[in-house]
Amino acid sequence: MYPLGLRLDRRRVLVVGAGNLAHRRVPRLLDAGADVLLVSPHARDSLRAMASEHRLRWEERRFQASDLDGAWLVLAATDDPAVNAEISALAEEARVFCVRADDREAATAWTPAVGQHEELTFAAFAGGDPRRAAALRDRLLELAATGEVSPPRFRGSGTIPGVALVGAGPGDPDLITVAGRAALAQADVVIADRLAPARLLEELRDETELIDAAKIPYGRQREQDEIIALMLERAKNGKFVVRLKGGDGFVFGRGGEELDACAAAGIPVRVIPGVTSAIAGPALASIPVTERGLVHEFTIVSGHVAPGDPTSLTNWDALARLRGTVVVLMGVRHRGAIAAALIAGGRDAGTPAAVVMDASTPRQREVRTTLAELGDVEVTSPAVLVIGEVTRQR
Ligand SMILES: C[S@@+](CC[C@H](N)C(=O)[O-])C[C@H]1O[C@@H](n2cnc3c(N)ncnc32)[C@H](O)[C@@H]1O
Incomplete structure (x- = not known):
């Protein structure tokens, strides 16, 4: 076997059969820019959709020899071995490589297990054992994800690598x-929050500088100014800085301020x-935040200031009137004041x-309770x- 990367941009690839194999292989062919001709009397919905979006041409009929005209590659992917054998024999005559769904020994081309991580493509063959090939591909993807195979985007290479929030x-x-995870593995500096998982920090490379944002003294605003100053200073010195936050940095995480600061300083x-x-918190307690036919909205609010506090920006009355x-x-x-405000605004005290x-x-x-309690x-x-009908025990 001779492994090869095919450049299929605008080149005709004939796919005969529109079942499982075609469903799995066609998207990647389209990603490679191939001009896909699909021939099959029936097709799965996903393939039909690709045809109706004009991403491929679908001939709704059985295979005929002229389908091979102009093809660079053929996938014989029908569920009938006799048809696949006929396609592969005609392809052989026409000197067109043919992948077969049913008989790899009779095929003139094999497809590897393929994985993609950013600009890296992995293709694994394992002596004809697709499970081993998939396992090998998955291992390579893990290595890429943990940064052991560095994608160039994060490499220093003289320019400022910048900040990842x-x-x-x-x-x-x-x-x-x-x-x-990949960003952490490649970081020169990590500025971590109190809620950032400790085990992720244990995994950092020895040479990564770890700054514990929770240990920075001063009050809240001074602390944030100090964090931003450190982040920009390290980045300007050519370090790749990861600002690591619990949860999502843009949900009560001040990520927007850090994004603005980088933009203002011209840091990528x-x-x-x-x-x-x-x-995720509710989900891990088996609570979906929405439920069809029951709740069509959910609102995430901060309770760090009590309802009625002049600095509160939440309209608790309006929230109480929603049913989500x-x-x-x-x-x-x-929590007591929040529950009282919602009840005062019209939510039933017995709301779970x-x-x-x-x-x-x-x-x-x-803990399961009611709004009143x-x-x-x-x-x-x-x-x-979490307040609302979705919290009823399942
Ligand atoms: C400053 S906010 C940051 C939220 C974070 N950015 C997020 O998206 O999860 C901190 C609050 O998030 C919630 N929180 C974060 N991690 C949590 C966890 N593991 N379990 C429960 N609540 C959590 C708590 O309400 C905590 O007071």
Whole structure:
């Protein structure tokens, strides 16, 4: 076997059969720019959709020899071995490489297990064993995701690599995104929040400078100014800086301010979203924030200032009049006042509610209650308060 990368841009690829194999292979052919001709009396919905969007041409009939005219490659992917054999015999005569769904030994071309990570493409063959090939491909993808195979985008190479604003997820280190993990593995400097998962920090390279944002003294605003100053200073010195936040950095995470600061300083910045505790917390307690036929909206609010406080920007009365789910972050201290404001605004005191504490960590704990009793249940931080019908026990 001789491995090869095919450049298929605007080159005809004939796909005969529109079942499982075609469903799996055609999207990648289209991504490569191939001019796909699909021949099959029937097609799966996804392939029909591609035809109706004019991404490929679908001939709604059985294969005929002239379909091979002009093709550079053929996929014989019907469920009839006799038809596949006929296609591959004609392809052989026409000197067109043919991949066969049913008989790899009779095929003149094999497709590898393929993986893509940013600009890297992995193709694995494993002596004809597709499971081993897939396992090998997955291992390579893991290496790429953890940064062991560095995509050039993050390499220093003389220019400023910049800042990545990375959401770390709610606490379980497995709940960071693949992109977030890759950024951490390549970081020269990591500025981590209090809620950033400790195990992710353990995995950093020895030479990565770790700055614990929680240890920076001063009050809240001074602290944020100091973090931004450090972030910009390190980035201007050519370091690749990861600003790591719990959950998603753009949900009560001040990510917007950091984005603005980078933009104002001319520092390249990339936002890598995270899994927010506002949705993951309830989900990990089996609470969907929406439910068909029951709740068509959810609102995420900050409870860090009590309702009625002059600095509060939340219209609790309006929120009380909605029937959807209310998710409160930073609401532990004011939970009684929040519940009272919602009841005063018209929510039923018996509305079910739940509190999910330390979501996704080994310490995760949940309490089910009602709006009227939310202020009385024992709660520890960090916690997500969830109010609404979706919190009824499943
Ligand atoms: C400053 S906010 C940051 C939210 C974060 N950016 C996010 O998207 O999850 C901190 C609040 O998030 C919530 N929180 C974060 N992690 C949590 C977890 N693992 N379990 C429960 N609540 C969590 C708590 O309400 C906490 O007070």
